[in-house]
Amino acid sequence: MTKKELWLRLKDYHFDDLVPTHLWNLIQAHFSGIDASTKAFANKLAVKYNWANEFALRAAWEYKKFVYLGVTSNFNVTPSKVIDQVWHQHILFSKAYRMFCADVIENQFDHNPELLPFDSQTSIYNAQYGDTLQLYKKEFNTSPPADIWGIPKFDQEEIANVAALENKQDYASVGVGEYSNQSPLHLSFNGSEIDAVFDFGGGDGGGAGAGSSWSGDPDSSDSSSGCSSSCGGGD
Numbered sequence: 554m555t556k557k558e559l560w561l562r563l564k565d566y567h568f569d570d571l572v573p574t575h576l577w578n579l580i581q582a583h584f585s586g587i588d589a590s591t592k593a594f595a596n597k598l599a600v601k602y603n604w605a606n607e608f609a610l611r612a613a614w615e616y617k618k619f620v621y622l623g624v625t626s627n628f629n630v631t632p633s634k635v636i637d638q639v640w641h642q643h644i645l646f647s648k649a650y651r652m653f654c655a656d657v658i659e660n661q662f663d664h665n666p667e668l669l670p671f672d673s674q675t676s677i678y679n680a681q682y683g684d685t686l687q688l689y690k691k692e693f694n695t696s697p698p699a700d701i702w703g704i705p706k707f708d709q710e711e712i713a714n715v716a717a718l719e720n721k722q723d724y725a726s727v728g729v730g731e732y733s734n735q736s737p738l739h740l741s742f743n744g745s746e747i748d749a750v751f752d753f754g755g756g757d758g759g760g761a762g763a764g765s766s767w768s769g770d771p772d773s774s775d776s777s778s779g780c781s782s783s784c785g786g787g788d
Contacts, residue, residue, distance in 0.1 A: 554659065556625055556692075556732060557741040562657050563617040564750060568594045570649040594642070602638055608700070612639050614753040615701045622688050624658050625732040630688070631681035633702045640664065693751055694739035 569590045572580050584592035595609035604612070616639040623630040632640060644650050644664060654662050689697045697703075742750055 554731065555741070556621075556735050556738045559624060559658065560621055560738055560741075560750070563621055566617065566653070566657050567591045568613070568643075568649075570652050571646045598639060598642055601642070611698070611753050612636070612701055615698065616640060616643070618689065618693065618697075619685075620658060620662060621738070622685060622692065623662055624660050625692070625735075625738075626685075626688055627733070628684060629681055630685040632685070633682075634704045635701045692738045694737070694747075695751070 567588050567590050571594055572590045580593050581589045583589075584596070586592075591610070591613060595606060595613050598604060598612065599606050599609040602609075612635050616636055619630065619632050619636045619640070641664075643653070654660060686697060686702065689702070739747065739751070
């Protein structure tokens with residue numbers, strides 16, 4: 554599978570496997586229009602984290618980009634706080650998440666949380682987070698949206714160091730295995746295709762919680778430790 558094929562699979566993944574068969578008609582009736590299953594997942598995120606509906610949809614879209622980076626990178630990627638919250642909710646649908654890993658990305662995309670916040674371990678996650686932001690820019694030829702990617706899960710000063718990371722001369726080559734010799738993803742598409750395949754088309758809903766009419770879940774404090782991804786069995 555090429556990078557382009559992987560991304561198109563992720564782009565066209567609509568969280569359908571999260572919806573039990575007997576609830577299809579109810580979900581489609583409640584979330585009118587197209588892509589009802591993604592809207593239902595975004596609704597769950599919005600209620601739990603007190604996000605605006607539009608922000609939750611954008612976060613789910615950016616989560617797909619995070620998964621792409623994790624599958625194609627040659628290091629364990631680390632998410633922002635928002636992306637990690639989306640990832641946690643996806644994993645809770647355990648059967649659907651296994652199907653997603655097997656059928657969509659064809660890799661076991663493992664979550665490796667920090668057991669205890671040792672300084673040495675946290676520094677590793679900080680470095681991975683910076684590298685993940687840089688890989689995003691390299692693959693998608695744009696900066697990650699700050700409202701979704703700009704809040705690290707741990708060291709709040711890390712985002713201030715991104716400018717320095719941009720000047721690194723020893724940045725690792727992208728990809729392992731079948732992806733190791735492939736060019737950055739954005740080069741697989743021509744200029745007229747870029748917006749359609751990379752950008753979320755729903756507009757700007759503001760930051761987390763902005764304009765939300767949904768009640769929040771007070772149990773939204775799962776942000777105390779770091780984590781990273783790995784494919785094919787973990788560290």
